[in-house]
Amino acid sequence: MKKLYYLSFILIAFTACKKNDLPGDNGCISQVKQVNFGIKSSDSVTAFSLLKQNGIAYNNLQLSFVEFDTVKTGVNPGIFQNVFAVQNINGLPVLSSHIWYQFKNNALQSTTGTRYNSGGVFGGSSLSLAQLRELFLNAAAKNNAAVSFKDSCLVAQFGYYDLNVNTGGAPNFVKAWSVTPRDYNAYPQVFFRDDNGATILYGGGPVLDDAVRLKKP
Numbered sequence: 001m002k003k004l005y006y007l008s009f010i011l012i013a014f015t016a017c018k019k020n021d022l023p024g025d026n027g028c029i030s031q032v033k034q035v036n037f038g039i040k041s042s043d044s045v046t047a048f049s050l051l052k053q054n055g056i057a058y059n060n061l062q063l064s065f066v067e068f069d070t071v072k073t074g075v076n077p078g079i080f081q082n083v084f085a086v087q088n089i090n091g092l093p094v095l096s097s098h099i100w101y102q103f104k105n106n107a108l109q110s111t112t113g114t115r116y117n118s119g120g121v122f123g124g125s126s127l128s129l130a131q132l133r134e135l136f137l138n139a140a141a142k143n144n145a146a147v148s149f150k151d152s153c154l155v156a157q158f159g160y161y162d163l164n165v166n167t168g169g170a171p172n173f174v175k176a177w178s179v180t181p182r183d184y185n186a187y188p189q190v191f192f193r194d195d196n197g198a199t200i201l202y203g204g205g206p207v208l209d210d211a212v213r214l215k216k217p
Helices: 002-020 041-053 130-142 206-215
Strands: 029-031 061-071 078-089 100-102 107-112 153-163 171-180 189-193 198-201
Touching: 029 130, 041 061, 041 078, 041 100, 100 206, 130 171, 130 189, 130 198
Parallel strands: 029 153
Antiparallel strands: 061 078, 078 100, 100 107, 153 171, 171 189, 189 198
């Protein structure tokens, strides 16, 4: 029994060491609890009014992108309103997707994205900011980033990521981080698992991708 106890202790200690063995970079990086998406207060008021008018609860939503467009001619005239939002669960953002509400003349036309009931995971973070910076620099170099971020300041946000967001399967949440440069229009946005530092996604991020798609003719 003693041998089994000592073996278990050694395995636990070894696992803890492996988790903390990720290298770090002590350059400039800071953590934010909520990203400032730069939405004008007047647009926020209009967007929340649209959600309320259409019976959409917004107490756990943060607006991430808003666009209003009036079409006066053609076969489909009207006022088109697009509202993107980040859902918060247990006080943390869902990093894997943004919900896209599409309105016409103040009436909801469609919803893209998932509104989750709960996150299913709790607890604090494991990775340090220094480790996240090192992970980001390695990911940028691996993906042949045109800009070197070695001398750049980074911004990290802690939250949840649904690994099944694009599969249609049951939600599979893990604790995760979104890391972006502070002065490069949030590109690239890289998502990392908090438990092992693995890269989940390297790219523009869901709200940037949807906003670009919205802008296309």
